[in-house]
Amino acid sequence: MIGRKTVAAFLATSLLFGGTFVAAKGGLEYFPPLLFVALRFDVAAVALIAYVLLTRSRADLVPRTRGDLGGIVATGLFAIGLTNALLFVGQQYVTSGVAAIIASLNPILTPVLAAVLLADERLSARGAVGMAMGLVGVALVANPDPSAFGAGGLLGEGLMLVSAVCGALGSVLIRRADADLSSTVRTAWGLPLAAVVTHGLSLAAGESPAAITWTPGAVLALAYVALLAGAVAYIAYFGLIDEVGAIRANLAFYVVPLVATLGGWALLGETISGLAVAGFLVVFAGFAVIGSESFARPGLRETLPGRLLASGSLRSLDDAYATDGGTDDRPTSDCRIDGDGPGCPADD
Numbered sequence: 005m006i007g008r009k010t011v012a013a014f015l016a017t018s019l020l021f022g023g024t025f026v027a028a029k030g031g032l033e034y035f036p037p038l039l040f041v042a043l044r045f046d047v048a049a050v051a052l053i054a055y056v057l058l059t060r061s062r063a064d065l066v067p068r069t070r071g072d073l074g075g076i077v078a079t080g081l082f083a084i085g086l087t088n089a090l091l092f093v094g095q096q097y098v099t100s101g102v103a104a105i106i107a108s109l110n111p112i113l114t115p116v117l118a119a120v121l122l123a124d125e126r127l128s129a130r131g132a133v134g135m136a137m138g139l140v141g142v143a144l145v146a147n148p149d150p151s152a153f154g155a156g157g158l159l160g161e162g163l164m165l166v167s168a169v170c171g172a173l174g175s176v177l178i179r180r181a182d183a184d185l186s187s188t189v190r191t192a193w194g195l196p197l198a199a200v201v202t203h204g205l206s207l208a209a210g211e212s213p214a215a216i217t218w219t220p221g222a223v224l225a226l227a228y229v230a231l232l233a234g235a236v237a238y239i240a241y242f243g244l245i246d247e248v249g250a251i252r253a254n255l256a257f258y259v260v261p262l263v264a265t266l267g268g269w270a271l272l273g274e275t276i277s278g279l280a281v282a283g284f285l286v287v288f289a290g291f292a293v294i295g296s297e298s299f300a301r302p303g304l305r306e307t308l309p310g311r312l313l314a315s316g317s318l319r320s321l322d323d324a325y326a327t328d329g330g331t332d333d334r335p336t337s338d339c340r341i342d343g344d345g346p347g348c349p350a351d352d
Contacts, residue, residue, distance in 0.1 A: 010247055013240040017256040020237035022263025024229055025103060028092055031225030034217040037092040038206035043226060045084070045199035048234030052192045055235070065189055075183030075190050079242065080197030083174025089202050090167035097160025106164040110257040111135055113172035114250050121176050122250075130293060137290030138258040144283025175250040178242065187242040195238075258287055 031040055056065060067073055095103055112135060183190055216222070244253040262284060 010244065013244045013247070014253075014256055016240035017237055017244060017253075018259035019263055020233045020240070021256065022260045024233040024237075025095075025107075025260070025264045027225045027228040027233065028095055031222065031229065032092070032096060034219060034222035034225070036206065036209075036211035036215050037096060038089055038202055038209055039211045039213065039216070040226070040229075041088050041092045042199055042202035042206050044088070044230045044234055045195050045202060047226065047230035048238070049192070049195035049199055051231055052188070052195055052235045052238070056189050056192045060186075060189060064186065065192075067183075067185060067193065069184055071181045071183040072185045072190070074181035075178050075185065076193040076197065078174050078177035078181055079190055079194030081174070081201060082170050082177060083242075084191075084194055084238070085198035085201040087167050087171040087174060088198070089205055090163045090170065094160040094163035094167060098164065103164060106161060106168060108139060108257055108261060109165070109168045110172050111251070111254045112139060113169055114175060114254045117172055117176045118179075118249075118251055121180050134290045134293035135255075137293060138255070138287050141258070141283045141285070141287030141290060144279050144286060172250075172254065175245050175254055178245055179250045187246045188239050191238045191242050195235075258290070262287060 028040075035043070067076060091103075091107070094106075098106075115132075115135075178190075185193075241253065241256070244256070247253075
């Protein structure tokens with residue numbers, strides 16, 4: 005059963021990240037792209053560090069294990085730093101529709117990487133169908149002009165594709181690190197690392213603070229991407245990864261284009277086509293498939309090729325007994341080999 009806290013984190017992640025595309029596109033009129041990202045992380049880091057200093061004990065703030073350090077690096081370097089640097093640079097060269105399609109590859113890339121790097125997160129047949137439906141729905145909502153692909157935007161498309169890979173890899177590595185630090189504290193450590201990385205990239209690219217045009221619009225764009233789509237959204241997103249895993253957490257990126265489209269309609273007077281409405285329905289149907297009871301007939305799991313569809317569970321078997329230390333009086337079997345054996349949970 006999904007709790008209210010998980011639902012709230014998912015909605016916050018989707019809504020706040022959904023506004024990033026609009027704010028980033030507007031902010032790029034005033035800032036060089038990499039410097040825009042770096043300043044975003046500067047402001048977000050100050051806000052989040054102040055928050056954890058006020059709400060956490062000193063003992064809770066100190067990384068103590070290799071997993072803590074690994075989680076910080078995965079957060080700051082991959083999930084935040086490189087992902088956003090490549091995203092903001094790439095957005096200069098592509099339309100918002102194309103950007104939405106490429107960014108929505110994140111949920112597809114995540115289970116591929118999870119199958120290689122994680123033992124406890126693999127994609128079920130139901131999950132594969134639901135994710136495919138979600139991607140089709142996003143394509144209908146974004147409805148990019150086919151001529152926009154490759155029309156002088158190959159560089160941007162390539163950068164955004166690498167951005168999606170970095171984001172998916174970062175979320176999987178966070179899960180793999182199994183840090184003891186809370187997700188909020190881990191993010192507070194990761195943001196300064198992301199700021200250092202992006203400031204270094206900005207300097208290497210020859211960007212200058214003198215190129216910034218400080219206007220009320222610039223301040224508003226920076227405030228949104230730093231505080232709302234930065235500090236607040238990161239608390240929700242990385243907490244979601246810890247709670248439900250990288251695969252399910254990254255489903256939020258299917259909702260992001262929907263939020264951006266609805267926001268453009270509500271705030272900017274943009275129209276929503278009938279095709280977009282159909283896309284909304286397809287995305288929701290995809291989520292319904294992912295969240296429904298398994299439709300697989302007995303034994304289907306064993307007939308599907310490859311590791312991606314080898315398991316019907318998105319969580320490790322150990323999680324089923326987390327409340328009692330992993331022990332149970334019933335006879336057990338290796339559920340990754342014999343999914344119907346004694347002691348194994350039912351298919352998701």
